[in-house]
Amino acid sequence: MKKINGFLALSFLSVLTTGAFALDLDKPLPNWIDHSREKADGRGPVISATRKGVTPSDFRMPAEYEPVSAVAIGWAAYTPMLTGVARAVTGPGRAQLWAVAGPSSISGVPAAKYSRISAPLDTVWMRDYGPFGVSAGKPGIVDSIYRHYQYRRNDDAVPGVLGQAKNIGVYGMPIIMDGGNLMVDSKGTLFMTRRTYLWNSNMSEDEVNTHLKNYLKVKNIVTFDYAGYPGEPADGTGHIDMFIKLLDDNTVLLAVTEDEPFKAACDKALAWFKANKAPNGRPYKIVTVKAWANGAWYTYTNSVVVNNVAIIPSYSGSAEEGNARAAYEAAGYTVVPVLSDDSIRSGGSIHCVTQTIPGEPGKSVSLTDLPVFTDMEVTVPLAPLTNGGGSTSVEQLLGL
Numbered sequence: 001m002k003k004i005n006g007f008l009a010l011s012f013l014s015v016l017t018t019g020a021f022a023l024d025l026d027k028p029l030p031n032w033i034d035h036s037r038e039k040a041d042g043r044g045p046v047i048s049a050t051r052k053g054v055t056p057s058d059f060r061m062p063a064e065y066e067p068v069s070a071v072a073i074g075w076a077a078y079t080p081m082l083t084g085v086a087r088a089v090t091g092p093g094r095a096q097l098w099a100v101a102g103p104s105s106i107s108g109v110p111a112a113k114y115s116r117i118s119a120p121l122d123t124v125w126m127r128d129y130g131p132f133g134v135s136a137g138k139p140g141i142v143d144s145i146y147r148h149y150q151y152r153r154n155d156d157a158v159p160g161v162l163g164q165a166k167n168i169g170v171y172g173m174p175i176i177m178d179g180g181n182l183m184v185d186s187k188g189t190l191f192m193t194r195r196t197y198l199w200n201s202n203m204s205e206d207e208v209n210t211h212l213k214n215y216l217k218v219k220n221i222v223t224f225d226y227a228g229y230p231g232e233p234a235d236g237t238g239h240i241d242m243f244i245k246l247l248d249d250n251t252v253l254l255a256v257t258e259d260e261p262f263k264a265a266c267d268k269a270l271a272w273f274k275a276n277k278a279p280n281g282r283p284y285k286i287v288t289v290k291a292w293a294n295g296a297w298y299t300y301t302n303s304v305v306v307n308n309v310a311i312i313p314s315y316s317g318s319a320e321e322g323n324a325r326a327a328y329e330a331a332g333y334t335v336v337p338v339l340s341d342d343s344i345r346s347g348g349s350i351h352c353v354t355q356t357i358p359g360e361p362g363k364s365v366s367l368t369d370l371p372v373f374t375d376m377e378v379t380v381p382l383a384p385l386t387n388g389g390g391s392t393s394v395e396q397l398l399g400l
Contacts, residue, residue, distance in 0.1 A: 028077030029123045031347030032236045033151055040150035047143050048160020049172035058136040060217040062358040063186045065248055068306045069139065069359025070096035072131065072162060074155070075103065076124040077343075078353070083107065084338035085304075085311055085354060090114065092334055093306035094361040098166070100126070100158055119161045122152040125348060127241070128178035130355035131159040131170075134216065139359050141170045142215050144177035147199055173215040175200050175208055180239035180352055185249045187279040188219035193226040195238035224269050227262040227297070234261050235297035236347040243291065244269055245301035247310075247331040250278040255291035255299050262293055287327045290320045295345065300324035302340075302349035307361045308333055313340035313349040 029037065071089045073082055082099075086106050089097050090113040097109060102116045123129075129152070131141040143159035146152065163170035176199040183191045190212060200208050209221050226238035235242050243255040243266050252273050255266050273284045291299040300320065303312040310328040314321055314337035325335045340349040 025077050025079065028346065029152075030236065031123075031125055031128070031352065033148060038151045041153070043150065045145040045149045046153075046156065047145065047172035047174065048157060048163065049143065049170050050160075050163055051169045051171050053171070054214040055134055055140060055142065055171045055217060056136065057217075059134045059140055060136070060188065061132060061134045061142070061184050061190075063184050063246065063249070064356055065246070065305050065308075066186055066358060067361055068093070068095050068356045069361060070098050070357040071304070071306060072098045072100065072126055072158075072355045072357065073102070073353055074121050074124050074126040074130070074158065075099050075101045076121045078124060081338055081340055081343055081350075082124075082353065084336075085350060086114075088309060088311045088336040088338065089306055089354075092336065093309040093311070095306050095356075098162065098357075100161065115165075117161060117165045119158070120154040121158075122155045124343070124353050125155070125180075126158070126355045127180045127348070127352045128239075129155040129158055130179060131162050131168075131357070132173075132179060132182065132216065133355070133357040134171075135358040139166075139168050139357055141168050142173050143170050144173045144175060147176050147178055149176075171215060173211055175203070175211045177212075178237075178239060179355060180237060180241045180348070182216075183240050183244065183246055184216070184218060185246055185279060187249060188217070189222060189279070190216065190218040190220070191222045191224070191240055191244065191246070193238055193240050194223050194229060195226055195233065197223075198230075222272070224272065225265050227265040229265065234293070237352075239352075241302050241351045242297060242299050243301055245303060247287070247305070247328065247333070250280060250282065251285045251287065251331050253287045253289060253301055253327055253331075255301050256288045257291045257293070259293040262291070262297065266291070287330065289324045289327050296347075298344060299349070300327075302344075302351040303328070304351050304354045304356065305333060306356065309336060310334070311336045311338055311350050311354075313344065314338060315344065316341050 086097050087108040089095050090109050096113050098115045100117045100119050101121045129146040134140040134142055141159050141163050146156040149156040181192045181196055197205050227234040245253040247253055254270055257263050257266055273286050278284045289300045298315055303310050310333035328335045343349055
């Protein structure tokens, strides 16, 4: 058991960084660890909780396609892509935009809908290190342990930063969990790949599930193999958002491909949704769009939906974008494509760089007094995670 002191003020967050990597917008870090530029600091994880215990019983984690009040991004690379996302979020998406380390203003984004949060960052991958939004008529944040916590301290601190800046209660979930591997429907089912269990191999699967149910208030957990399971993920992440996307409780968009090892994982996901029923007891409506591997894993499931607007990746020269657009439109979404050629080669696209906060669309969240963080105790593997934090080996995760 390791005791982790909470932060008392925002200024402490920058002090706790390792200083091993200076943010370079022209040469951003990938979703995985770049060992030529990043070194583990050997310290345990920090959870910036402002509330003790699990989330209250009346909280739950809404589906992404439920109402969204804000979208958080980290301004750490890919400026044209982030600008396109920002315009779509605040325009047709009718949501606020919170940009950690963002510019003073963004062309095409109304000032009334934009909040810049001044804090250091390591990478752009907000979905993975950012806050999990839970709601009970008011917003709340669940802060898990980012899998790269020993390499990217600034990123791992972001949920606490946003909780401070927006006066939103933060609850600390003491397991390693990336947001790209977390997908829920509105009825309490959580979908993820088995990579979550591998990250937390010092616990039993039941113990991991208990944390997920206690903090996110989900009822059922469905797991899938990722491409390359049980070895290293072929897409560099092993996250569910790289091949599965719920469009509503009854409709699922699935990637299909002939490229291995992606085909095996995609085919298993397709078989599961064909064999199981949606929450209303009817068969799932399954929509498929072709994905492909060509130096990177190009997928159209890595989108973000914001108040009936689907912001989807666009890839130069792709003949599949029309089919992807039609799939989202058939589910009732207004579609905004955003060019994602650069980011996808680093392991992510639109979903990977955004995180949604549930709530009333268009309603501003006022800045208020900063709360004081409480101490948190967590039990996780404390040794540096090798192979970019992506090892599936129990021995490596435990540092043995």
